[in-house]
Each structure stands twice: as structure tokens, then as C-alpha cells.
Amino acid sequence: MTLRIFIPRDAGAVAVGADEIATGLLDLAHARDVAIDLVRTGSRGLYWLEPMLEVATEVGRIAYGPMTPDDVASVFDAILADGPHPLRLGLTEEIPWLKRQTRLTFARCGVIDPRSSDDYRAHGGYKGLERALAMSSEDIIDDIVKSGLRGRGGAGFPTGIKWRTVAHAGRGQKYICCNADEGDSGTFADRMIMEGDPFMVLEGMTIAGIAVGATKGYIYIRSEYPHAIEAMNAAIAVARRTGYLGHNICRSTDSFDVEVRVGAGAYICGEETSMLESLEGKRGVVRAKPPLPAHKGLFGKPTVINNVLSFAAVPYILAGGAQAYADCGMGRSRGTKPIQLGGNIKHGGLFEVAFGITLGELVDDIGGGTLSGRPVRAVQVGGPLGAYFPRALFDTPYDYEAFAARSGMVGHGGIVVFDDTVDMARQARFAMEFCAVESCGKCTPCRIGSVRGVETIDKIIKGDRAAENIAVLEDLCQTMKFGSLCALGGFVPFPVLSALTHFPEDFGLAPSRLQAAE
Amino acid sequence: MQYEPWEAARAAEIIAGHAGKEGSTLVILHALQEAFGYVPEPAIPMIAEALNHSRAEVHGVFTFYHEFRKEPAGRHVLKLCRAEACQAAGGDALAAQAEHRLGISIGNTTPDGGVTLEPIYCLGLCATAPSAMFDDRVIGRLDAQRLDALMAEAQR
Numbered sequence: 195m196t197l198r199i200f201i202p203r204d205a206g207a208v209a210v211g212a213d214e215i216a217t218g219l220l221d222l223a224h225a226r227d228v229a230i231d232l233v234r235t236g237s238r239g240l241y242w243l244e245p246m247l248e249v250a251t252e253v254g255r256i257a258y259g260p261m262t263p264d265d266v267a268s269v270f271d272a273i274l275a276d277g278p279h280p281l282r283l284g285l286t287e288e289i290p291w292l293k294r295q296t297r298l299t300f301a302r303c304g305v306i307d308p309r310s311s312d313d314y315r316a317h318g319g320y321k322g323l324e325r326a327l328a329m330s331s332e333d334i335i336d337d338i339v340k341s342g343l344r345g346r347g348g349a350g351f352p353t354g355i356k357w358r359t360v361a362h363a364g365r366g367q368k369y370i371c372c373n374a375d376e377g378d379s380g381t382f383a384d385r386m387i388m389e390g391d392p393f394m395v396l397e398g399m400t401i402a403g404i405a406v407g408a409t410k411g412y413i414y415i416r417s418e419y420p421h422a423i424e425a426m427n428a429a430i431a432v433a434r435r436t437g438y439l440g441h442n443i444c445r446s447t448d449s450f451d452v453e454v455r456v457g458a459g460a461y462i463c464g465e466e467t468s469m470l471e472s473l474e475g476k477r478g479v480v481r482a483k484p485p486l487p488a489h490k491g492l493f494g495k496p497t498v499i500n501n502v503l504s505f506a507a508v509p510y511i512l513a514g515g516a517q518a519y520a521d522c523g524m525g526r527s528r529g530t531k532p533i534q535l536g537g538n539i540k541h542g543g544l545f546e547v548a549f550g551i552t553l554g555e556l557v558d559d560i561g562g563g564t565l566s567g568r569p570v571r572a573v574q575v576g577g578p579l580g581a582y583f584p585r586a587l588f589d590t591p592y593d594y595e596a597f598a599a600r601s602g603m604v605g606h607g608g609i610v611v612f613d614d615t616v617d618m619a620r621q622a623r624f625a626m627e628f629c630a631v632e633s634c635g636k637c638t639p640c641r642i643g644s645v646r647g648v649e650t651i652d653k654i655i656k657g658d659r660a661a662e663n664i665a666v667l668e669d670l671c672q673t674m675k676f677g678s679l680c681a682l683g684g685f686v687p688f689p690v691l692s693a694l695t696h697f698p699e700d701f702g703l704a705p706s707r708l709q710a711a712e
Numbered sequence: 713m714q715y716e717p718w719e720a721a722r723a724a725e726i727i728a729g730h731a732g733k734e735g736s737t738l739v740i741l742h743a744l745q746e747a748f749g750y751v752p753e754p755a756i757p758m759i760a761e762a763l764n765h766s767r768a769e770v771h772g773v774f775t776f777y778h779e780f781r782k783e784p785a786g787r788h789v790l791k792l793c794r795a796e797a798c799q800a801a802g803g804d805a806l807a808a809q810a811e812h813r814l815g816i817s818i819g820n821t822t823p824d825g826g827v828t829l830e831p832i833y834c835l836g837l838c839a840t841a842p843s844a845m846f847d848d849r850v851i852g853r854l855d856a857q858r859l860d861a862l863m864a865e866a867q868r
Contacts, residue, residue, distance in 0.1 A: 205835070205836065205837065205850050206836070206837050206839060206840055206852060208850060209835075209837050209840060209843060209850040209851050209852030209853075210840050210852045210853055241839035241840050242839070242840075244840065376836060377833065377834060378834070379793075379795030379796040379797045379798070379833065379834045379838060380795075380796060380797045380834075380838045381834075381836070381838070382836035382837065382838055382839070384836075385836040417742075417779050418832060418833075418834065418835050418836070418845075419835075419836060420848070421850075455738070455739070456738070456739075456742055457738075457777075457779075458738060458741070458742070458777030458778070458779035458780060459777055459778035459779035459832075459833075460776065460777050460778060460779075461833060472738065473735055474734075474735040475735035475736055475737030475738055475739075475763075475773065476735075476737070476769075476773060477772050477773055477776040478776060478777070479776075493734065493735070534838065534839070535839060536797040536838030536839045536841060537796065537797040537798075537800035537801055537838060537841060538800040538801050538802075538841075539839070542838070542839030542840070542841075543839045544839075565801065574796055578795070578796060608797075608838070610796050610797045610800055610838065611800060612800045613800075616800065621796070621799075624796070624799070628833070
């Protein structure tokens with residue numbers, strides 16, 4: 195019997211040697227004349243165990259990891275003998291870290307061959323599209339509304355409402371744009387899905403196209419993600435060949451096609467109107483709203499813009515899962531959120547779970563604390579524009595509103611862990627510096643405010659009239675928050691002020707009462 | 713990294729190959745950089761003419777994006793992630809190490825044209841931080857020893 199072995203082709207696994215493991219394994223199997231069928235999958239998202247190798251057995255897939263090239267021969271022997279091995283992790287699905295999750299969006303990631311639409315279909319793929327093709331536009335949108343899905347990019351706007359607006363925007367050319375400009379440090383869920391389950395993104399976009407009456411879609415992927423670009427282009431080619439993209443998809447009267455466009459290193463292009471400008475071939479300068487992109491978007495036409503994870507959630511919902519999706523979560527945050535644990539963390543990776551889990555559970559329990567073994571001092575939630583939280587706020591539940599109530603944001607679901615060697619004044623300075631470099635320059639509070647912010651924080655760090663300069667910084671942050679055109683200038687006060695509020699001792703001030711009360 | 717030498721006819725061919733696409737300026741700039749390793753100045757008016765834009769507009773787009781180069785990079789390009797997740801995992805020390813060994817600050821090329829050292833803001837490898845990109849290769853769990861090995865490879 196041919197051995198079926200799975201090794202990820204995910205960039206995160208490749209970055210720690212997955213390709214070397216795959217080559218070593220093929221060479222070894224050839225030398226020993228053992229037939230193997232090697233499938234390059236996405237990653238399961240248990241990154242501290244990457245490169246992870248899985249082998250299909252009668253009882254399920256058995257995992258080994260983290261592998262080094264030196265382990266290939268002994269693991270291969272253990273597989274053939276079905277014997278023990280120090281790297282043997284048991285059945286993959288039974289690994290507690292994976293078993294605790296509610297994987298709706300990431301159910302297939304790391305399981306299927308991302309280059310094969312047959313494999314996608316064999317694992318439940320395209321059921322949502324097949325059902326949608328037989329539904330009216332209104333019914334499709336009703337399903338999305340019923341599921342409670344909110345934009346997974348960060349802002350959390352209800353997806354169904356957005357689609358309805360575009361559907362009602364008259365006839366004529368409309369567009370579907372998938373925002374895959376995942377620039378926030380600490381986030382990688384979009385990348386994993388594009389590399390591990392790209393057909394799901396295409397299926398979600400196609401359903402959106404049918405629902406609103408658009409025939410053309412673009413995926414805007416950042417250039418820092420070459421593996422994702424390759425994976426999406428490969429999937430598009432296969433989908434066209436197999437009738438899932440192009441004219442008359444699945445022999446229906448609907449047509450839809452998708453094209454990948456590549457960014458060029460501008461963080462601001464993750465902002466939706468800046469992304470539209472970039473897609474139009476212009477400088478990524480933010481547009482004032484209104485008009486909303488749903489009314490006047492790409493090339494002035496009504497446009498649905500959603501994040502990769504929002505489109506990725508759609509096939510499950512349309513395959514009859516609207517209620518099941520809505521049943522997960524808390525308050526107005528329905529469904530699951532793929533949370534990404536990174537930075538100085540012991541068990542980093544992708545943890546998809548219903549809303550409501552607390553920050554402390556995620557960092558200490560699931561993440562296992564820091565990799566350095568030192569105490570966790572701060573975590574940044576929601577990317578470079580997200581707030582820094584101290585341990586005292588670890589009881590915050592993962593929920594859009596709960597984070598907002600504590601001057602933070604869920605954002606795209608990234609959590610970056612820092613140990614006690616972190617200098618929070620430096621992190622605050624970095625936030626302003628990053629904003630200064632990445633500002634598109636259109637509005638003054640962001641363009642000038644961020645530069646003045648860096649200068650002011652430098653003065654505070656030097657002890658130059660600290661109290662007065664802190665007042666200046668706080669005032670500047672208010673101006674940026676309320677006066678900026680988009681979330682870059684508008685949200686950069688979150689990391690800055692949270693660092694100042696929760697870690698004042700790093701700015702040369704008395705420790706905060708919040709921490710003293712701990 | 714091997715690139716073609718600049719040739720206007722070749723550039724014209726690349727531009728013509730993409731000019732029919734909607735909003736194709738970035739697509740063309742990427743294609744030119746892929747061919748020549750940078751976007752040579754004479755290409756800017758060529759793009760403008762092909763797309764019926766002004767030179768200023770194309771120049772404006774070209775200079776807005778960090779990724780596009782106006783001159784060739786070194787023979788190897790080492791990009792170190794400088795974003796928060798990698799900072800949390802010791803990225804600052806690695807950046808200092810690279811600057812020290814190569815004798816240049818980030819954003820520059822060694823005098824012999826061997827290595828260009830650049831910052832990058834997130835490769836999406838945050839669970840295996842710190843990370844880097846060496847030419848086309850992504851690298852996770854970077855430490856002082858591996859960084860030294862990479863720089864030795866780059867300087868060979």
C-alpha cells in the first residue's frame with residue numbers, strides 16, 4: 195500500500211524547514227524503494243510543532259514534529275514499523291491545542307491539497323456555491339445577515355448589510371474586492387487560508403458576486419506574501435479549468451472571474467479606499483467617505499470589499515450553516531474568530547474559537563506564556579494600531595464591544611506577546627514612527643501628527659519637561675483620533691495611549707493605579 | 713538574483729503586454745522590476761505614454777510604494793522583519809548584528825554591491841518570529857547563528 199504523507203507548503207512551515215523535510219523524505223523513500231504519496235498541504239497552525247509531518251493511517255492522521263532534517267530517517271522507520279518515536283504526537287485531531295478549537299473557517303486548512311479542487315470538493319467544498327446558484331440574491335443575502343457575520347478585517351461591519359447595499363445599487367458593472375493586504379504584525383490568518391484552502395476564498399467571492407450581481411473580482415495580496423500569491427493564482431487557474439470560475443459557472447447562467455493584484459509594500463493599502471486607489475493603478479491615498487465603496491467603489495462602480503476571512507466564512511454559511519454560525523459567539527459578535535498568537539510566545543499559531551474566550555486564557559493557557567520563559571508584561575491586540583494590554587486586563591473577553599469598552603480593538607485577531615524586557619515607551623514611539631512612514635499624506639493629523647508624536651515621545655523619554663510633553667502627547671492623540679481621515683491616524687493613539695496609561699513607569703512616571711491594584 | 717540588462721525595446725514589450733488591463737500601472741511596474749531588478753528611469757515616460765497618463769502621475773505612483781526600486785539592489789537582498797511580533801522575539805538585536813557585520817545601516821547596500829539590507833514590515837510568520845527573507849527564501853526562528861550563516865552566504 196502506498197504511504198500517504200502530508201507536509202505543509204505553508205510559508206510559516208517552509209520558513210522553518212518544511213521543504214528540506216519533504217526533499218529528505220522523497221530521497222529516502224526512493225533509496226529504500228518505498229512508494230509514497232507526498233501531499234503538500236497548508237499548515238494546521240500549530241507553529242511551534244512545524245515542520246510537522248502527518249501520515250494517513252486507518253485510525254486517522256498521525257503527526258510528528260517539530261522535525262529537523264536529521265529526524266527524517268528515524269521518523270520514517272517509526273512510520274513503517276508503526277512504532278514509538280520521541281517526535282510522535284499521536285492522532286493530529288486529538289492534539290489538545292487543536293481539539294479545543296472550533297474550526298469552521300479553518301476546518302480544511304492543513305488537511306487538503308490546496309492545489310486540487312477535487313480534494314476541496316471531497317471535503318465539503320463548493321456545497322455553498324451549488325446551493326447559492328439555486329437561490330435568489332435576496333435569499334443569499336438573508337443567509338449572510340442571519341449568520342451575524344461581521345467583517346473579519348477589523349472594523350466588524352455587518353457583511354450582509356454591505357452586500358445588500360451593493361445588490362440594491364442598480365444594474366451595470368459591479369466589483370467584488372477581497373482585501374488580502376494583511377499588513378498587521380502578528381496576523382497571518384489570511385495568509386494561511388490563501389495558502390491552505392484557496393478555493394474557499396474563491397467560492398466565497400463567487401457567492402458574493404452572484405448575490406450582488408458582480409461578474410469580476412480582484413484579490414489584492416501584499417507583495418510580502420509570495421507563497422499566497424502563488425497559491426491563489428494556482429487555484430484560480432484550476433477553478434477556471436474545472437468550470438468554477440469564468441462564464442456560466444457550474445453550467446448556470448451566472449459568470450464570475452477573479453484576478454490577483456499584488457501590492458507593493460504600502461501598509462496603508464490595507465485601508466479599503468486606499469486599496470481601491472491602488473487597484474486602479476494610483477498612489478494608495480485614502481478617499482474621503484461618503485461616498486461609500488458600496489455605492490462608488492472600484493472605478494466608481496458599486497463594490498463589495500471584504501477581508502479574506504469574511505469571504506472564507508461565506509461557503510460554510512451558505513452550505514446551510516447560517517444558524518450554526520450564529521449560535522457561536524457572544525453578544526453582537528457571532529461566529530468564530532481565527533485568533534493568531536505570535537511574538538514571544540511558547541505555543542504560537544492559529545486558534546479559531548467562538549467569541550467570548552478571555553485574553554488571559556489565550557495568552558497563558560493556550561499560548562503557554564512566553565518563549566523566553568520570562569513573565570508576560572504586555573500584549574498588543576489587533577496589530578500596530580491596537581492597544582497594549584497589561585496583565586490586569588487579561589479578564590477581557592474576546593468580543594468587539596468588550597475590547598472597545600477598554601479602549602482597545604479586536605482588529606484582525608492578532609495577539610503579540612511581550613515579556614518583561616519590553617520598553618513600552620519605545621513601543622509607543624515605534625507606533626508613531628510607523629504611522630509617520632506609512633501615512634498616505636492626505637490628512638494633516640496623521641501626516642504631521644505622527645511626526646510630532648515621535649518628537650514628543652523622544653522628549654518625554656529624555657525627561658525634557660515630561661509632564662508638559664505628556665499633556666501635549668495626549669492632546670495630539672485626541673486630535674489624531676478625531677481628526678484623521680482613516681484608521682491609520684485615527685487608531686495609532688490606541689497603542690500610544692495604552693502604553694502611557696498602563697505602563698507609565700516606562701515614561702518616567704509613577705506606576706499606574708491599575709497595576710498597583712493587581 | 714539574475715536580471716536582464718535594461719533595453720527599451722524589451723520594456724516596451726512588457727508594458728504592451730499589460731497595458732490593456734484595468735488600472736495596470738502597478739502591474740507594469742512589478743513586471744518591469746521583475747525583469748530588470750529595478751524600474752529604470754526611462755521606463756516612466758514610456759508607461760505614461762502607453763497608459764495616457766502624465767509623467768508626473770506615473771512618477772507619483774512609482775515613488776509612493778516602498779517596494780519599487782529606482783536603482784538595482786545588491787547581488788543579494790536580506791530583509792529583516794522589524795515589526796512588533798519580531799521586536800518581541802529579539803528582532804532588534806538581530807538588526808543591530810546585521811548592521812554591525814555588514815558595516816551598513818538598514819536601507820543600504822554594501823560598498824561592494826554584495827548585499828542590500830532592508831527592513832520589512834511583517835512576513836506573516838509571527839508565530840515563528842523573528843523572521844527574515846533572503847532573496848526569495850523565507851526564514852523563521854532566526855537567531856544570531858543562522859543570521860551569521862546567511863550573511864556569510866551573501867558575502868561569498
